[in-house]
Amino acid sequence: MSxxxxxxxxxxxxxxxxxxxxxxxxxxxxYIQCPFEAEVNLLLTDDEAIHEMNxxxxxxDRSTDVLSFPMLEYANPGDFSEIEEQEDAFNxxxxxxxLGDIVxxxxxxxxxxxxxxxxxxxxxxxxxxxSMLHLFGFDHMEEEERMIMEAKQxxxxxxxxILR
Numbered sequence: 064m065s066x067x068x069x070x071x072x073x074x075x076x077x078x079x080x081x082x083x084x085x086x087x088x089x090x091x092x093x094y095i096q097c098p099f100e101a102e103v104n105l106l107l108t109d110d111e112a113i114h115e116m117n118x119x120x121x122x123x124d125r126s127t128d129v130l131s132f133p134m135l136e137y138a139n140p141g142d143f144s145e146i147e148e149q150e151d152a153f154n155x156x157x158x159x160x161x162l163g164d165i166v167x168x169x170x171x172x173x174x175x176x177x178x179x180x181x182x183x184x185x186x187x188x189x190x191x192x193x194s195m196l197h198l199f200g201f202d203h204m205e206e207e208e209r210m211i212m213e214a215k216q217x218x219x220x221x222x223x224x225i226l227r
Contacts, residue, residue, distance in 0.1 A: 064100060064102070064103075065100075065101075065102040065103075065157065065159055066084055066085055066088050066102070066103050066104075066105060067103070067104045068080070068081055068084060068105045068106075068107065069104070069105070069106050069107070070107040071106065071107065071108050071109075071112065072107055072108050072109045072112075072169045072170075073109075074109060074169040074173070076107075076169055076187065078182075078184045083184060083187055083188050083225075084105055084191055086223050087188045087192050087195070087219065087223055088191060088195060090192075090219055090222045090223045091191075091199075093222075094215070094218060094219050094222060095195075097160070097199075098143055099143065099146070099153075099159070101159055101161075101162050102154060102159040103163065103165065103198065104163070104164040104165070105164075105165045105167070106165070107167055107169055108166060108167070108169070109168060109169060109170050110170040110171065111126070112168075113130060113166055113167075113168040113171075116130055116166060120132075126168060126170075126171065127168065127171070128167065128172070128190055129165065129166065129167050129168070129171075129190040129193060130194075131163065131164070131166075131198055132163045132165075132166075133162065133197060133198045133199075133200065134152070134162060134164075134198075135149060135160075135161075135162065135163070135200070136200075137200030139200070140196075140199055140200035140202075141200060141201065146160065162195075162198040162199075163198045165190075165191065165194040165195075167190050167191070171190075172186050172190065173186075179227075184225060185220075185225050185227060188220065188223060188225040189216065189220060192219040192220055193216055196212055196215055201215065
């Protein structure tokens, strides 16, 4: 597994972002039983930059906590059986499955940790778990999808032992 992290924010989180991100990404890959070595890109930014991305890519004129940009299309969420047939699914240099990009606002991590009365570590890990599920094709637009995704998020968080 390769996790490429870029931090373009001057905001400092009081946690080891790289080790937490690696832990959660690896746990999510194990949880979903991804049969391939995979790569994920993680961009840590601020509210202003994520606001611009949210406006550009989702036409939503506000900042947000996390954005997910999946590189793959799934017949069913978390089903890797047809991935090898997708053109450009694998990095030609490494052979790793390119899952996609995660963008997290460090300002939102701190604000939501305070608002939900848990640690920045828990909030950061949760946002990565949530986004990884999006990279696996899960969504939460419908109530049933939301319930499935919430259960999977909870199980990943339990797996890494980062709880409320």
